[in-house]
Amino acid sequence: MPDPHANIDVLILGGGLAGLSLAIELKRRDSAITITVLERNTHPAPEAAFKVGESTVEIGAHYFSTVLGLREHLDSRQIRKFGFRFFFSDGREDLDATTEVGVRHALPMMSWQLDRGRFENFLGEHAASLGVDFRQGCKVVGVDLAEPGSDGAHQVRHARDGVESVSTARWVVDASGRAALLKRKLGLAKPHPHDANAAWWRVEGRLDPGSWSSDLDWKQRCQPAERWRSTNHLCGPGYWFWMIPLASDVHSLGIVCDARMHPLDTINSHDKAMAWLREHQPRVAQALDAPQHAVRDFRFLRHFSHDCEQVFSAERWAITGEAGLFLDPFYSPGSDFIAISNGYICELIGKDRAGARIGAHAELYQQLLFSFFDNTMTLYQDQYPLFGDALVMPLKVVWDYTYYWSLLAPLYTAGKIADLSLMGRLRKPLERATALNKTMQVLLRGWGEANAAAGYAPPDGRELDQSAIGWFRDLNGALVDSPDDAELSARIRANVERMELLASEMAQQACRQHPALSGMSPVDGTASADATAMLLPPVWYGLEDLPPSGKAASPTPGVALTA
Structure with missing residues (x-):
């Protein structure tokens, strides 16, 4: 044989x-x-x-x-996923009165909870x-x-x-x-400097944050009321907490945190993790105290990257x-x-x-x-202190997803991720977008640090509906297309131009709030995009002194956004 x-x-x-x-x-x-x-x-x-x-x-x-x-x-x-959802709820029980970022209506490109x-x-x-x-x-x-x-x-x-x-x-x-x-x-093995830890566990039954309020208006933001199908992120300075539903009627839970701000020894057992939740996300802790949410398991991991x-x-x-x-x-x-x-x-x-x-x-x-x-x-490293900022973090989420849906995702879904010839032809716009993203991550981090130093926080209770941003929804929807090489190349180039506009707009708003940010860019030059109309609705910026009629101010001198 x-x-x-x-x-x-x-x-x-x-x-x-x-x-x-x-x-x-x-x-x-x-x-x-x-x-x-x-x-x-x-x-x-x-x-x-x-x-x-x-x-x-x-x-x-x-x-x-x-x-x-x-x-x-x-x-x-x-379970079909209902997008990402973010609540800025550190230390609070009133989830319905915090800033919520997510979608009211599912975006075109499907994803699942596994x-x-x-x-x-x-x-x-x-x-x-x-x-x-x-x-x-x-x-x-x-x-x-x-x-x-x-x-x-x-x-x-x-x-x-x-x-x-x-x-x-x-x-x-x-x-x-x-x-x-x-x-x-x-x-x-190659060590990585991104120093973050995690603890995670699973409980019986479904956790539905949509049921944690009796406010009818808040409940009706999502119709049907399916917040539970989202990957829910409950965020605070230096950490985020995940809630992911599984099809076997189990909920996955996890604390992920910057090791400097929330040491691992504060979350490395179930008792410690629950005590941590009672301090940082008390509404979750209350829900988990219900007898139907028996604990299945628990694990922690140091320096996971x-x-x-x-x-x-x-x-x-x-x-x-x-x-x-x-x-x-x-x-x-x-x-x-x-x-x-x-x-x-x-x-x-x-x-x-x-x-x-x-x-x-x-x-x-x-x-x-x-x-x-x-x-x-670059989306994660040194950015965890931002996670509790209800002004900057929603903007960062939009920026990060714009970057992802503009370059890597369309190359993959079009089946071109291994097409070296096409990647070579797109080298300049890809390099341009990469440099732009690195600069924006620095600017966003500086914006958050300036907010923390000034004690600034946007109004509570804001709903930031990603599905209501037309170009953002269309950018996601384009991932279900099957473009040829010429169409894909043109689309990626147009996506990079939109990134420049969005970066310019965000930088203008950052500098309106904190003029000192105008000189912090690590890239020489000035913003090449003159944003004449806002890509994001004013509510996303949480600022009361926005320009009238939805018009953005002229670019602030000294803010460099492109290589």
């Missing part, structure tokens, strides 16, 4: 979200490819399995629904139905990579039911999560998912980076199977992935 452990095309270490989705994507691209997945745990996993990454956003949602073809499961067995246990059970079954050899209860004992420059096979030693075996494969992909088997073996020196190799190995890189959960980018990384790995394996040299592509794809990681990290 043929040795079932020999001559495998791709051996994937880890059968979680990243590993199983990679196996499915590879099979959808090439049904003849032989794939083995080694997973230490056994299925079925319990529903509401204890994993981070339950909220999807546009890239990850497109990956699961369209690239992997799993839309029917998502619609029938998971019960990870249910989803990974489905992925395992689906992968096996496609012909993937999914070996559960299989512990990786050691990895012996082929000699550099050789065409030999890699060897992986693994044990199952006390019996050790050796598998040989042309490709090895590490999707082992924080076990990081290849990263540890090859010494590729991490980097990696290398993730793709011409020597036919790769690293994907949390085994390589992890950002920050605030905007739920985990499945986005799985989607992008897996796509690049599929491209490399496909080229290798076609007999092409892959060294240059491995290097270029890695440069792109690292640049996406570094640019996205």
Whole structure:
């Protein structure tokens, strides 16, 4: 009989979200490819399995629904997400009297809340139905990579039911999560300075913030009243608290905080976390005291962000998912980076199977992935002190999503994230937008610091409805299109021009409130965009002295917004 452990095309270490989705994507691209997945745990996993990454956003949602073809499961067995929602409610019980940011009406591009246990059970079954050899209860004992420059096979030693075996494969992909088997073996760990911690747990039943008020007007802001389907963020200085509903009638909860402002030892047990909530989010604590919300589990993680020196190799190995890189959960980018990384790995394996040299592509794809990681990290690093600012943080959310929907998301949903020729033609607008974002993150941080020093806070009770901003809704809706290269290029260039207008407008408002901000930009030059009409309604700025008739003031000298 043929040795079932020999001559495998791709051996994937880890059968979680990243590993199983990679196996499915590879099979959808090439049904003849032989794939083995080694997973230490056994299925079925319990529903509401204890994993981070339950909220999807546009890239990850497109990956699961369209690239992997799993839309029917998502619609029938998971919860459609009602966007992100933010409450600036530190120390307050009256959630209905705080500033609320979210949508009244769902945006065009769908996303879902994932019960990870249910989803990974489905992925395992689906992968096996496609012909993937999914070996559960299989512990990786050691990895012996082929000699550099050789065409030999890699060897992986693994044990199952006390019996050790050796598998040989042309490709090895590490999707082992924080076990990081290849990263540890090859010494590729790279520390990251973003110092944030997290504690998270799950409780029985549904938590519905929409039921926490008897105010009829507040309740009717969302029709139907579905605040509970959002990824709800309850924000304060240096932290945010998540509430994510799962389809198995369980709610996922988590505290994420700047290590300097909220040390880990204040939240690293369930009792401590509840005491912390009673101080910072007392309305949540009250809801969790109800007997129907029994605690399922609890975990904490110190300094969760991490980097990696290398993730793709011409020597036919790769690293994907949390085994390589992890950002920050605030905007739920985990499945986005799985989607992008897996796509690049599929491209490399496909080229290798076609007999092409892959060294240059491995290097270029890695440069792109690292640049996406570094640019996205600017949204989080050193920005946690802003999270309690009910003026600046809503503006930052709009800015951050404009940046995401203008560049990375349309490139991915149009299937062009690995198109090196197109990326080369778009190099200048992409670099322009990257520099603009870096400058804006500095300006937003300075604005928040100036507000804190002045004791400024906008009026309470504001509703900031993202779905009412026409261009913002249309920017999201464009992600469901299928543009050709020329249309996509023109769209991205137009998106960058809009970013300049928005940046100019926000900078003008920052300097109207704090004139000292006019000289803080790290980029030389002045704002190139003369905003003649406001892209955001006046209420978003929370300032009473806005220019009349919705017109923005002329750009403030000295505020540099473009490279």
